[in-house]
Amino acid sequence: MAEYKLEVTTGNMTNAGTFDHMFVTLIGTGGKSERTELDNYGADFKTGMTGIYTVKTSLSLGKLLLVKVEKDPFLVLPEDEWYCSKIVVTTPEGEVVLFPCYRWISRGELVELRGGRAVKIFEEDDPVLIENRQKELSLKRNLYQWEINDPKLPHISHFKDVSELPAEVSFSASRLMETLYTKNITRAELMFKGTLGSKEEWENFEDMKTMFWSKTTTIWEYVAQHWNEDDFYGFQFLNGFDTNVIKRCSELPQNFTVTEEMVKPFLEGGSSLRKEMEKGNIFLCDYEKMDGLPTRMYDGQSLHVTGGFCLFYMNPENKLRPIAIQLHQQPSKENPIFLPSDSETDWLLAKMFIKNAHMMQHQLVYHFMRTHHVAEVFTVATVRSLPVIHPLYKLLIPHVRYTLQINTMARKSIVGPAGILNKTSLGFEGMMELMRRSLSELTYSSLCLPENIAARGLESIPNFYYRDDGLKLWNIISSFVKSIVEYYYPSDSEVCKDTELQDWISEIFTHGFLGDKASGFPASFHTVKEVTKFITMVIFTVSAQHAAVNNGQFDYCWAPNGSLLLRKPPPTTKGESSMKTILETLPNVGETVTFSAVGWILSNKYTDMVPLGTYPDERFDEPAPKQMIKDFQAELSCLSEAITERNSQLKVPYTYLNPNQIENSITI
Ligand code: FE2
Numbered sequence: 001m002a003e004y005k006l007e008v009t010t011g012n013m014t015n016a017g018t019f020d021h022m023f024v025t026l027i028g029t030g031g032k033s034e035r036t037e038l039d040n041y042g043a044d045f046k047t048g049m050t051g052i053y054t055v056k057t058s059l060s061l062g063k064l065l066l067v068k069v070e071k072d073p074f075l076v077l078p079e080d081e082w083y084c085s086k087i088v089v090t091t092p093e094g095e096v097v098l099f100p101c102y103r104w105i106s107r108g109e110l111v112e113l114r115g116g117r118a119v120k121i122f123e124e125d126d127p128v129l130i131e132n133r134q135k136e137l138s139l140k141r142n143l144y145q146w147e148i149n150d151p152k153l154p155h156i157s158h159f160k161d162v163s164e165l166p167a168e169v170s171f172s173a174s175r176l177m178e179t180l181y182t183k184n185i186t187r188a189e190l191m192f193k194g195t196l197g198s199k200e201e202w203e204n205f206e207d208m209k210t211m212f213w214s215k216t217t218t219i220w221e222y223v224a225q226h227w228n229e230d231d232f233y234g235f236q237f238l239n240g241f242d243t244n245v246i247k248r249c250s251e252l253p254q255n256f257t258v259t260e261e262m263v264k265p266f267l268e269g270g271s272s273l274r275k276e277m278e279k280g281n282i283f284l285c286d287y288e289k290m291d292g293l294p295t296r297m298y299d300g301q302s303l304h305v306t307g308g309f310c311l312f313y314m315n316p317e318n319k320l321r322p323i324a325i326q327l328h329q330q331p332s333k334e335n336p337i338f339l340p341s342d343s344e345t346d347w348l349l350a351k352m353f354i355k356n357a358h359m360m361q362h363q364l365v366y367h368f369m370r371t372h373h374v375a376e377v378f379t380v381a382t383v384r385s386l387p388v389i390h391p392l393y394k395l396l397i398p399h400v401r402y403t404l405q406i407n408t409m410a411r412k413s414i415v416g417p418a419g420i421l422n423k424t425s426l427g428f429e430g431m432m433e434l435m436r437r438s439l440s441e442l443t444y445s446s447l448c449l450p451e452n453i454a455a456r457g458l459e460s461i462p463n464f465y466y467r468d469d470g471l472k473l474w475n476i477i478s479s480f481v482k483s484i485v486e487y488y489y490p491s492d493s494e495v496c497k498d499t500e501l502q503d504w505i506s507e508i509f510t511h512g513f514l515g516d517k518a519s520g521f522p523a524s525f526h527t528v529k530e531v532t533k534f535i536t537m538v539i540f541t542v543s544a545q546h547a548a549v550n551n552g553q554f555d556y557c558w559a560p561n562g563s564l565l566l567r568k569p570p571p572t573t574k575g576e577s578s579m580k581t582i583l584e585t586l587p588n589v590g591e592t593v594t595f596s597a598v599g600w601i602l603s604n605k606y607t608d609m610v611p612l613g614t615y616p617d618e619r620f621d622e623p624a625p626k627q628m629i630k631d632f633q634a635e636l637s638c639l640s641e642a643i644t645e646r647n648s649q650l651k652v653p654y655t656y657l658n659p660n661q662i663e664n665s666i667t668i
Contacts, residue, residue, distance in 0.1 A: 002092040004055040008038060011083035011102075012048035013608070014173040018071070018082035020045075020107065024053075025068040026089070027112075028061025029126065035070070045082055060092050065128055067099045069111040081106050081167065086618060087113065098621040100388070104167035117622050118391035118488060121500050136387045137500075144383045146511050149411075152436040154373055155511040157380050162408050169383075169404045175667075178606050186597045189214055198589040205560055211593055215600055219555035222652055227561035230340060232652075233351055234312050234320030235463075236561075237285060239654045241552035242362035243466040244370075248457030249284035249311065250277050256284075256309045257331045258324040266323040266340055268316050276313060280460065283312040283320065287357040289365075289437045291329045296427030303425040304569045305360060306353045318462040325350040327570045334572035345577040349585065353570045355562040360424060362549065362557075363564065364431050365438040368415055370447070371546040372407050375666045377512030378538050379403045385504035391488040392501065392535070394619040395481075399542050401610065402667035420598055423591065424564035442513070444520035447537050449474045449545075465646075465654035466548055472639055473544045473612075473657060478536040480613075480632035485532045487624050492527045501525060505534070543612045547662040551655075554603035558596040559586050565595070602668055612636060612662040 004026055010016050022045060026033040038044060038053045045051070067087055074080070084101040091097065099115035112132055124130045143166060147158040159165050171179070189212065190196035202208055209224040226232040237246045252258065252273075260273050267276055276282050291307025308327040314320050325338040327350060338350035379400035386393035413419050417428045426434065445451040449470050453459060458467060489495050496502075502524050509515060509523040517523070525531050556562060560582075568585040571577055586592070610616060613629070613636045620626055636659040647653035655661055 002057045002060045004033070004057070004061075004092065005090040006038070006053045006055060007050055007088040007090075008045075008053060009050040009085040009087070010045045010047060011085045013083060014047070015081075016083035017047040017049070018045050018080045019074040019077065020080050020082060021072045021074055022082070023070045023072065024055065024087075025070075026055055026057070026061055026064060027066040027068060027128065028064045030060060030062030031057075033057045033061065063126075064089060064091055064095075064097055064115065065126060066132060067113045067115065069101070069105060069113065071105050071107050071109070073107055079106055087115075089115065098618065100394075100617065100619045102168075102617045102619070106167075114387075114389040115621070118394055118620065118625075119389050120391065120488070120494070120498050122494075122497050133387050133389070137385070140387075141384050144380055146380060146507075150432060150436065152439060152514075153369075153432075154377050154439075154442075154513065155380075156373075156376055156407070156411075157404055159404065159408050161412070162405055165405055165408065169379075169402070171402060171405050172608060175402070175606055175608050178608075179601075182601050182604050185214070186600055190593050190597060195589050195593045198593075200589045202583050202586060202589060202592070204583070208558075208560060208592065211558070211596055212600070215554070217555055219552075219652060219655075220558075223556055223558075223561050228348060230321045231319045233322055233355075235652065236556060237283075237312065237358075238320060238461070238464045239466055239652070241556040242358065242366050242549055243464075244366045244549070245285045245287075245358060245361065246283050246312065246456070246458070247285075248280060248461070249282045250280075250457070252311075253284075253286065253309065255329055255331055256311070256326055258309075258311060258326065258337050262337055262339055263311070263313070263323045266321070267313060280457070281314045283314065283461070285310045285312070285354070285358065287354070287361065288329055289434060290357045290360065293426060293430040293433055295425055295430055296422070298567060303427075304566065305425050305430070306357055306570050308354060308357070310351075310354045314461060320461075320463075322351060322354075325354055327353050336572075336574055338571075338574070342574055343577065345579060345582055346571060346574050348582060349571050349577050352560070352563065352582070352585065353566065356425060356564070356566050359557060359562045359564050360426055360431075360434065361438075363421060363424075364415070364434050367546075367549045368410070369435050369438060370442060371541060371549060372403070372410060372666055374442070374447070374512060375400065375403045375542045375546070376407045377508055378542065381504050381507040381511070385507055386500055390500060391484070391625075392504070394625075395484055395535070396538065397619070398610065398615050398617065399539050399665045401665040403542070403665055406667055414598070420594065421564070423594070425566055439514075440518075442519065444522070444537070447541055447545075448533070449540060465650075466657065469639075469643055469654065469657035470544060470548065473659070473662075474536065474540055476632065476635045476639060477539050477544075478532065479635070480628060481536045481539065482532045483628045483631070484625055485528055485535065487628070489528045489531065495525050495528055495531055501531070542666050543662050543664055544657055546666045548656050550666075550668065551603055551661060553599040554596075557599045559592045563587055563592070563595070565591055604668065606668070609667070610664045612659050612664055614664065 022038045023035050025035045033055050036055045081104045083104050087099040089097050097115040099113040105111055145158040146155045149156045263273050286309050287307045290305050295303040306327040307329055310322055311324040312320050313323045328335045382396050422428050453467050509521050513519045513521045565587045566585050613633045640659045643658045
């Protein structure tokens with residue numbers, strides 16, 4: 001007689017437990033056990049509980065291959081799903097094998113858990129496991145399918161509604177409840193104040209500061225006080241909610257007709273634009289992609305977006321200031337160059353139109369398309385191409401948690417035809433066109449932070465905390481990924497013969513980047529180095545980069561600091577604006593609070609947030625990757641301390657890339 005000891009752990013999330021009967025069958029190279037009920041005296045499978053059970057066999061089963069788990073109803077109650085975290089089996093020979101599960105199990109489902117060390121396809125030598133591996137991928141490919149939403153954009157998953165999502169990729173019950181609660185509390189506050197849906201105009205900027213009673217942050221308060229100052233305007237392009245557009249300017253675009261004489265008064269010590277360009281002190285934001293986009297109708301008129309230029313100067317005090325704005329690409333008399341010396345309201349209006357273009361690009365291109373959308377590509381490719389026993393599945397799956405759910409929700413309620421962004425200046429058609437135009441800039445190197453910073457000439461610009469923190473994070477992630485990848489792929493030949501890994505990158509290339517070689521994305525992998533770099537980019541994009549563009553939305557993305565909707569046309573001449581013009585251009589009270597509420601919901605922290613580098617699910621069974629995770633966590637913790645210390649010295653702290661504020665995956 002041989003005895004196997006099983007430690008069976010139920011998840012600790014709401015409703016993880018079950019009253020149903022659970023059965024296991026152990027399958028080994030020497031045979032299989034009887035189908036054995038896991039039944040102890042008293043309650044089994046309660047939330048967060050680990051139960052210890054014994055499975056007896058007449059002889060040892062040899063090398064343990066699979067644990068088959070089945071669930072039968074308790075009485076005739078409705079479906080009572082069980083979230084099984086893991087089963088740890090101690091064999092009669094004393095070997096301890098981890099069988100990670102980390103999924104919901106329903107009645108009648110066939111669940112066969114793979115245990116032990118991570119295995120690549122060419123290492124499989126047992127026909128039972130080869131068949132199991134093929135069966136798993138075939139089921140997954142059926143369950144998760146690609147869909148073309150727009151022929152000129154990355155493909156998406158085929159799920160139309162969150163109700164269609166498999167439980168393993170859905171929000172937990174507690175996350176769903178919290179999301180709903182946040183929405184309701186925001187709505188309730190605005191309704192109580194009578195601002196939600198209000199068509200009234202703002203009477204002054206002071207009133208806008210009292211938009212919320214129950215929600216504020218230190219940065220929000222700072223924004224409320226300083227939003228109209230040039231120094232703070234420039235600061236936001238480096239350390240605000242979107243730092244992706246600004247680049248060093250060594251030559252003016254031909255159609256940007258700013259002259260030396262125009263900007264000379266704003267350069268210190270009588271310097272010239274040419275000289276300051278040579279010194280590397282001039283920077284540019286170019287919103288060409290916004291030029292001529294279709295806009296939404298509003299009160300019977302087409303709204304306006306501007307695809308212009310904003311020129312910045314880094315002065316000797318290391319303050320970045322806007323020094324010239326041209327609101328459209330084509331030079332003309334009706335397209336003057338606005339300057340800080342213009343009337344206060346002319347200059348403010350010009351800055352507001354630039355910020356409006358910046359915010360539209362931020363939401364659709366830098367936030368949705370370049371983090372959420374590409375994360376969905378990585379998610380679908382991962383679940384379709386890599387079986388759970390694959391080392392890179394174990395590494396990547398925590399970094400795609402909840403992404404399909406949040407994107408399916410976002411396509412309905414944020415970026416879809418009936419979504420909230422449809423109430424911005426652009427409307428649905430304009431938003432789609434902006435994303436299509438931006439696809440050519442979605443290159444591999446642009447997603448790799450060190451290359452992105454170098455391409456924009458921003459290696460040495462002072463007080464650029466996004467770059468400072470981001471590059472440190474990139475290096476820490478890279479070093480962790482390198483250790484894991486090199487452990488599982490000791491040589492390039494192993495990369496080449498891992499057909500599942502090749503399928504994974506091929507799916508990403510074909511469905512994510514539409515097979516476009518010019519994008520620079522690899523279609524296949526040849527070396528360990530290539531795999532390391534790519535996976536570093538994946539983890540950085542879905543964690544740090546998303547945090548950088550997502551978490552500052554409540555702090556910064558609200559009118560008058562920045563508005564997604566401007567109701568009046570941009571100025572075409574100087575000297576005709578007043579504060580009344582500005583207040584009429586800004587969204588009305590109801591529109592303002594609606595956009596701000598979205599920022600509140602999207603920047604919220606939820607209790608089941610998993611910070612970067614935290615892996616609550618134990619998926620690796622070998623000591624080496626477990627140690628690598630610990631080293632990764634230690635490095636992140638050191639960086640977190642250093643950033644906290646740096647921030648304590650800053651008037652406006654940059655918190656978005658503090659590792660303790662970054663999630664492992666895109667969940668909001
Ligand atoms: Fe987001």
